[in-house]
Amino acid sequence: xxxxxxxxxxxxxxxxxxxxxxxxxxxxxxxxxxxxxxxxxxxxxxxxxxxxxxxxxxxxxxxxxxxxxxxxxxxxxxxxxxxxxxxxxxxxxxxxxxxxxxxxxxxxxxxxxxxxxxxxxxxxxxxxxxxxxxxxxxxxxxxxxxxxxxxxxxxxxxxxxxxxxxxxxxxxxxxxxxxxxx
Numbered sequence: 001x002x003x004x005x006x007x008x009x010x011x012x013x014x015x016x017x018x019x020x021x022x023x024x025x026x027x028x029x030x031x032x033x034x035x036x037x038x039x040x041x042x043x044x045x046x047x048x049x050x051x052x053x054x055x056x057x058x059x060x061x062x063x064x065x066x067x068x069x070x071x072x073x074x075x076x077x078x079x080x081x082x083x084x085x086x087x088x089x090x091x092x093x094x095x096x097x098x099x100x101x102x103x104x105x106x107x108x109x110x111x112x113x114x115x116x117x118x119x120x121x122x123x124x125x126x127x128x129x130x131x132x133x134x135x136x137x138x139x140x141x142x143x144x145x146x147x148x149x150x151x152x153x154x155x156x157x158x159x160x161x162x163x164x165x166x167x168x169x170x171x172x173x174x175x176x177x178x179x180x181x182x
Contacts, residue, residue: 008074117142
């Protein structure tokens with residue numbers, strides 16, 4: 001079973017990327033998680049370029065298509081989704097009938113240094129994924145004050161948060177199994 005993870009943050013020391021790395025360490029046997037590293041390279045969505053999209057768009061589309069599920073970790077910028085993540089999702093939604101996200105199990109988590117843990121960005125990301133046709137888990141995992149929950153090497157240090165992350169992963173893998181059995 002393969003999960004593609006996408007961090008909505010482009011920052012090198014992103015707490016959201018660190019959260020995905022922590023998730024990769026908590027996977028059940030037989031599950032592999034790969035973090036997409038090309039979000040920065042995706043150009044602005046342009047309908048005129050849909051027939052011949054940039055290599056970065058094709059690569060993300062192929063990675064999503066090859067994955068059994070998608071896990072997105074997003075920060076919150078101005079009470080919403082970071083522009084680059086929304087842009088990538090817009091590319092993945094076109095054409096809608098052949099979107100690699102259509103019917104794909106997905107989960108959304110998020111971290112921020114503020115007190116709300118990117119809850120609005122998570123809700124907006126789930127809304128966009130549903131509009132594209134993904135099978136989105138409603139499980140929330142807001143991670144507030146993320147700068148206090150990771151050590152200097154980016155390792156998660158909060159046992160309660162680890163357990164919550166395991167729950168999200170379990171729900172996502174259960175959804176993947178249900179889809180495969182259908």
